[in-house]
Amino acid sequence: MGIPHISRAAQRTALTGLVSLAFATTGLVAAGSVQAADASASTTPHVKRLCSQPTKHRVMACKALARTDIVQPHALTVNAVSPLAVPSGYGPSDLLSAYNLPANGGAGATIAIVDAQDDPNAESDLAAYRSQYGLPACTTANGCFSKVDQTGGTNYPTADAGWAGEISLDLDMVSAIAPNAHILLVESSTANMSDLGTAVNTAVAKGAKYVSNSYGGAEDSSDLTADNQYFKHPGVAITVSAGDSAYGAEYPAASQYVTSVGGTALKRDSSARGWSESVWHTSSTEGTGSGCSAYDPKPTWQADSGCSKRAISDVSAVADPATGVAVYDSYQASGWNVYGGTSASAPIIAGVYALAGTPGTGDYPAKYPYAHTGALNDVTTGSNGTCSPSYLCTAGTGYDGPTGLGTPNGTTAFATGGSTGGGTGGSALANGTFETGDLSGWTATGSATASTDAAHTGSYGALVGSTSPTNTSSIAQTFTAPAGSSKVSFAYDMTCPDTVTYDWATATLKDNTTGTTATVLPKTCTNGAGWKTVSGSLTAGHSYTLTLTSKDDDYAGDETYTYYDDVTVS
DSSP: OOOOOOOHHHHHHHHTTOOOEEOTTTOOEESSSOOOOOTTTOSSOOEEESSOOOOSTTBOEEOOEEESSOOOOTTOOTTOOOTTOOOSSBOHHHHHHHTTOOTTOOTTOEEEEEEESBOTTHHHHHHHHHHHTTOOOOOTTTTSEEEEETTSSSOOOOBOHHHHHHHHHHHHHHHHHOTTSEEEEEEESSSBHHHHHHHHHHHHHTTOSEEEEOEEBOOOTTHHHHIIIIIOOTTOEEEEEOOSBSSBOOBTTTOTTSEEEEEEEEEEOSSSSSEEEEEOEEETTEEOOBEEEEEEEOOTTOOOSSOSEEEEOSEEEEOOGGGOEEEEEOTTSOEEEEEESHHHHHHHHHHHHHHHOOOOTTOOGGGHHHHOGGGEEOOOSOBSSOOSSGGGTBOOSSOBTTTBTOEESSSGGGSGGGOOOOSSOOOOOSSTTOTTSSOTTOEEESSEEEEGGGOSSSSOEEEEEOSSOOOOEEEEEEEEOOTTOOEEEEEEEEEOOSOTTTOEEEEEEEETTTTEEEEEEEEEOOBSOOOEEEEEEOOTTOEEEEEEEEEOOOOTTSOOEEEEEEEEEO
């Protein structure tokens, strides 16, 4: 039997006057709107891991947990969705409200889901979820949904009930956050890191700019090789679950090239936000992962002092099964379920990246939240174990291991250059901080290079000109100002022992939409003045070319050169 499309308005009408349906032992209620269990109303929810813990190195387990103590309303059967009952668990409207996200976002973006094994019911289960919540259809026929094997073909692997549940969770979460995005499901042949990594490469090769990975396993010394083989994809937002076994580092969440995503307990409250969050931690073996990697080096954008290598996590989202999400999974499963685990938080964050816009060419989007910590909900309560230093397992003001920098409060923290993004896949500046160690994204003339000597923040900046006699040198980039942006800014520090008559630095901003050019930095010649920051005005939606120049008169003895760094759109 087909699944009828039922709008939220129809659901609300049908639910008017309905007496609350209380489910014994759960604290979950369906009465007029989707409700999730209040973490304070239940002790330890009964859950099961959808994937068994691996017993071998380089074998990954999915990070999904299913509630086993919830009985869905009779009307919510595998093949029927009734307007008289709402699935238990948080739905799309709850998540968008909790994280201050726009509705109907994601157009123009492709989000890839990478999982092991096959889910034969993936497309039909996705249709059931989206129909229940009034989301637009996402099918093979309309070009929104596609499923491939790890090399991009249709030789799908053996079906597995546990991984099928994981796949349903991932597909439903990206649908909830970015309902107008296209979805690419890439299924690896096995749960070995080599197969899953091959699937990640396939996802990127097929054009996905956002790749969600809800799996993990023990770290080992081969992780650095796997980093370079599978996760070193600048310009792509790759999210990875931090783990579900409480304090302790896992891979690939420990990869220096990914956004590691921790988990929270999410509850409604009477605050202005309407929601509150704490670290998800149920027991010594169940809760969000976090920690300090034993092998992966620290990314340049991480500044915590208690972990000399890569710290986990970067950001977080809901993962506690006691405050879990509604998921439709029918492959050897009952249909509607309540799932949790950091398998929920990783695709949620992938969806937020998709709302924020296309990552900058050459950027590792994991760094974006670190530049805009004020655009996140700082989670300051709870812990996932005992550790030293304590911030790696205990929430507090600012960065901490279990929740990273916090949870989404809009899309600003997930956009290149800190722009607000519009959910349309629009572009902004690429590699504006030069942390790729080169000038990728920029067009250079004369003498110009990325240099550690030129860094204002981070490890690299752009050296325009040379310590030897040169002539005019410049770097330039064309970009489109995203929705919500109003200015472009940059820092500069010049060495100019001559006068502005002969040597100078200057910067221009051409509005390609109107054909006008503004001088952002008039010709200037300073020596030893240190870093200064300037900015120019933008009109959202217009195309611009920013050119940063250093002029030397090629006369030996008074060589002029300029450092540029931290070019941002906001």
